Amino acid sequence: MTEYVTKFGSLADYDKGSIDLINDQAKNYAFSNIFEVASSSKPWEKVAVGKNMQYVLEAIRAEGTSEWRTCAHDEFPLCMDGEVTIELVKLDTPAVPADKEGSVRIDGEPVGKKMGRIVLRKGHQALLPANAAYRMSASAPSVILLQTILGDDTVERWADICLS
Amino acid sequence: MKGITDMTVTDVQSTEPNAQGYCEFSLGAFHFSRDEYFVHITWPTGKHVLSADVFLRALQRDVAWDFFYGTVNFDSVFGTVNHYGTVDMFAGRFNDAYRKAELDHTENFETPLIRDTFKAMLDDWTNASFDPFASPAETDKPFGIKDGSNTEAITRRRVAANRMVSVPGDEQVRTDETHPVNRMFADVPQDEPEVYPEPGFEDEVAAYNLYKYISRSDVTWNPSVVSVCKASLYCPTSEEYMLPVFHGNDRVEWFVQLSDEIVWDVQDRDTGAPRSKVTMKAGDVAAMPGDIRHQGYSPKRSMLLVWENASPELPEMIRTGKASVYPVDF
Structure with missing residues (x-):
């Protein structure tokens, strides 16, 4: 019986695909690779690899300990490589207006009740609840793909990351 | 003509079974019949024949997706366009030769009527013995004379989380009892994240293994919703063999290849002229522009994250030039 091998990528081992153009331009596809982007990113830099109007997918190189952040809407990190710990705090008072999109940095320690802790490994997805403060940490370089909305700290460097 | 009443509204127009045991159906000026191998479609200006397996796999997705975002091309001739409340059914509309010969035909129907038909x-x-959701290696053939039905398989519930899978009160994770691991994902780790909620926060401190979840999918090419950020939907799906339709986009759609590899055949949405072949490997992210149609080929069962912006105003914004058919400008 055939033993199938499922191929996942990682920072250490990824193989980027390609576009064979017939009558088109490569940049119309905004084609990038999450692991390649994370390989050249600063720790916790939020690099957009997908954008649909105000919505974005951010590739994040998780390494060391992040700043505390919060957001007026839910966000969803998917760990695509390594191991990432998330701490959550229920803020006594929301730090951002309800209509603010994307996450913002919190100066200092968040004020509120501890909500709990989550440890993600490859393939695990978590909820970052609206108006909670969160901080992530990774003892070794890891990769997060974050489902969120374009914010003040989203980095867009499409020309650097996309096939063209 | 009589109305089928066992699962549909009585406006569905069908005949008594034909010599092969299959009913024939009419919707507007379109007429549908099948025999042992083929589906036959006629309309006032033409006729068309599709293999029964091609037609049923495409029909299954059109029904399951409730006509999806944009155009569902069953093949180069026949398909549907979703207007979110009504649906166009067409023959030759997105085929350059049919258009030039003026043999194309389109009719618009209220969604409940075409859905029930x-x-x-x-x-x-x-x-x-046929499951149109399954890969060809996992199901018997659809051919031959009428031989029973498989209502349970074709009416699987489409998973659509309200917030995120595993959150209390929302869609729950898949288990051995309901969703055994697929044969091609037997090596996918089944570990769970470590979740340590403080008392009182059990409903908001949540995580699950998405790869485990997809490895247990019992359908192919059928996205389900696992997390929701306003109109931003994560719609993962397990893919094996080929997408049974050419999906024509009415908005930009994004793909994240989570595992293995898919090759996408990309054509002009309106004419079918080839534009590119996009090969996506694990970790790749790419957009499908809003003016193309695409069909994917997955040699080994793979994990694809389809990322949709479900905003209802997008098609009109693109039509009026307020939004681009391309994902980003750089």
Whole structure:
């Protein structure tokens, strides 16, 4: 019986695909690779690899300990490589207006009740609840793909990351 | 003509079973029949023949997706366009030769009527041993005379989380009892994240293994919703063999290849002229522009994250030039 091998990528081992153009331009596809982007990113830099109007997918190189952040809407990190710990705090008072999109940095320690802790490994997805403060940490370089909305700290460097 | 009443509204128009045991269906000026191998479609300006397996796999997705975002091309001639409340059914509309010969034909229907007609046709034409959601290696053939039905398989509930899978009160994770691991994902780790909620926060401190979840999917090319950030939907799906339709986009759609590899055949949405072949490997992210149609090929079962912006105003924004058909400008 055939033993199938499922191929996942990682920072250490990824193989980027390609576009064979017939009558088109490569940049119309905004084609990038999450692991390649994370390989050249600063720790916790939020690099957009997908954008649909105000919505974005951010590739994040998780390494060391992040700043505390919060957001007026839910966000969803998917760990695509390594191991990432998330701490959550229920803020006594929301730090951002309800209509603010994307996450913002919190100066200092968040004020509120501890909500709990989550440890993600490859393939695990978590909820970052609206108006909670969160901080992530990774003892070794890891990769997060974050489902969120374009914010003040989203980095867009499409020309650097996309096939063209 | 009589109305089928077992699962549909009585406006569905069908005949008594033909010599092969299958009912024939009419919707507007379109007429549908099947025999042992083929589906035959006629309309006032033409006729068309599709293999029964091609038609049933495409019909299954059109029904399951409730006509999806944009155009569902069953092949280069026949398909549907979703207007979110009504649906166009067409022959030759997105085929350059049919258009130039003025042989194309389009009719618009209220969504409940075409939905119920398609459901009735799918139920009548799917035999007991055929599962149109499954890969060809996992199901028997659809051919031959009428031989029972497989209503349970074709009416699987489409998973759509409200916030995120595993959150209390929302869609729950898949288990051995309901969703065993697929044969091609036997090596996918089944570990769970470590979740340590403080008392009182059990409903908001949540995580699950998405790869485990996808490895247990019992359908192919059928996105489900696992997390929701306003109109931003994560719609992962397990893919094996080929997408049974050419999906024509009415908005930009994004793909994240989570595992293995898919090759996408990309054509002009309106004419079918080839534009590119996009090969996506694990970790790749790419957009499908809003003016193309695409069909994917997955040699080994793979994990694809389809990322959709479900904003209802997007098609009109693109049509009026307020939004681009391309994902980003750089």
